[in-house]
Amino acid sequence: MPAKSVNDIVALCKRRGFIFTGSEIYGGLGGTYDYGPYGVELMKNIRNAWWNAMIYSRNDIEGLDASLIGNRLMWKYSGHEGGFSDPLVECKKCGARMRQDKMRDQTKCDNCGSADLMPPREYQLMMGLSIGAVADGEVNAYLRPETATTTYINFKNVLDSTPHKLPFGIAQIGKAFRNEISPRGFVFRMREFEQAEMQYFVRPGEDEKYFNAWRETRIAWWTNVLGIPANKLRFTPHEKLAHYAKNAGDIEYEFPDGFDEVEGVHNRQDFDLGSHTKSQGEFKIAAHVMENKDSTIKLCYSDPQTGESFIPYVIETAMGVNRAMMALMIEAYTEETLPDGKSRTVLKLKPSLAPVKAAVIPLARNVPELVGLAENIENDLRKLAIGRIELENSGNIGKNYRRHDEIGTPVCITVDHQTLEDNMVTMRYRDTMEQVRVPIADVSARVMEIVREG
Known part of the structure; x- marks a missing residue:
């Protein structure tokens, strides 16, 4: 049985060290979370899978890691400073502040039910900064609300320092910050979050061909790489396009409470480079852009x-x-009733994505020979460089199996007293709970095969 609600995932994340509340010992801070030992590994594996698909599996996309802090002018000309906002409604009775388009009933307060509401006003989502010795309250920089703009302003740098011709792309993974009115859905909507974005630069007239190609490529990645079933995904075109967009849509995953966006695919035409280029009048810019008097570079292609x-x-x-991790955990979460009537929770992640690739368990921690053999096997597995390998320090085999089921470890290797006689160990497989005796000499190859095939 899959996760009934996000609460199942929240409980598992806390219990097994995936995600903790940010600033927890001081009462928390809304919209922020800390990633624990296994959350860090799962996020890293998702990032690596994306990076491999975007960079290492192609020859037409370059990587970038841009600054989180940006000059105010950059965000002025991108349109964020003047237009990146949400409609805010405040209740006169209880003081609650709500995002108008997310209210259950836009005529009543979500918190107290009062109809005495202030008129909606636009609420700036960017987090302003005062960098250096500036006047009190002067904002001269922003924490980036997305990674894309920092890619656009580096277009010419990447073009001039690499041998690429059109079409080519720039990809980056990194943190972004938005002062959300009402963070919600656990890690679904946060004030500090992580994006993986790719901008693919093409000739005008070829844009729709590449839009369609990237839409299909990204949907295929969700199914083939992350292992999300095709029937749990859908692509929803935007009914109303932003002024800069020629085409746009969202890849949506079916969460327990319905479909919601996990990735966007957009044809932004020439809006972004056109907004940030100098000498705009020299080019035929199709999108409507703000006049730019401050840029020092022509962001064009010759x-x-x-x-x-x-x-x-x-x-x-x-x-x-973060949304990809959440969708992955929801999809992998399984509650099973065993033949003996007991139940278990298991995270059926693809082995290549699992936080721990294998666990080595000595059946008795007070038998030095068993511990020594287990440590040798652990060291051999670490040399494979396939990811995290754990050596358990508890002799309770049942509890160890249950813990590794819940964190998604695909295989556990048990070293028991019989191992001292026959040099064989028990490999126990997560999804089937099948247990097989295997020579110690074959363990590394078996584990490598499991991870590679997954």
């Missing part, structure tokens, strides 16, 4: 054959890494 200079169009894929 055709090596014709010499023509133009502003490329952009196809963007934007995934929430």
Whole structure:
């Protein structure tokens, strides 16, 4: 039985060290979370899977790791400073503040039910900073609310320092910050979160071809790499397009309370490079952009054959890494009733994504020979460099199996008294609970096969 609600995942995350409340010992801080030992590993594995698909499996995309802090002018010309906001409603009776478009009933307070509400006003989502010795209250920089803009302003840097011609892309994974009115859904909507975004630069006229191709490529990644069933995903085109978009839609996953966005795919035409380029009048910019008097660089592409200079169009894929982790855990979460009537919770993650790739368990911690053999096996597995390997320090085999079921470890290797006689160990498989005796000499190859096939 899969997760009935997000609460199942919240409880598992706390119990098994995936995610903790941010600033917990001081009462917490809304919309912030800390990732524990196994959450760190799962997030890293998702990032690596995305990076492998975007960078290592292709020859037309470069990586970037841009600053989290950006000059105010960058966010002015991107349109964020003047237009990146949500409608805020405040209750006159209890003082609760709510995002209007997310209220259960826009005529009543979600908190107390009062109809005495203040008129909605726009609420700036960016977090402003005062960098250096500036006047009190002066904002001259922002924490980035997304990674994309920092990619656009580096377009020329990447183009000039690599041998690429159009089409090519720039990908980056990193933190972003939004002063959300009402963070919700555990790690679904937070004030500090992580994005994996790729901007693919193409010639005008070829944009829709690449939009369609990237839409299919990204959906296939969710099913083939993360292992999300196709019937739990859908692509929903935007009914109302943003002023800069030519086409856009969301890859949505079916969470316990319904479908919601996990990744966006957008045809942003020439809005972004056109907004940040200098000498805008020299180019035929299709999108409506703010006049830019401050940029120092022409963010254009010069055709090596014709010499023509133009502003490329952009196809963007934007995934929430935290949302991907949440969807993955919900999909993998399984409650099973065993033949003996007992139940178990198991996280059926693909082995390549599992936080721990294998656990080695000496049946008795007070028998030095068993512990020594277990440590040798652990060291051999670590040399494979396939990810985290754990050596258990408790001799309760049943509890060890249950713990590793819940954190998604695909295989446990038990060293018992019989091992001292026959040099064989028991490999216990997570999903089937099948137990097989295997020569110690074969363990590394077996584990490597499990992880590679998964």
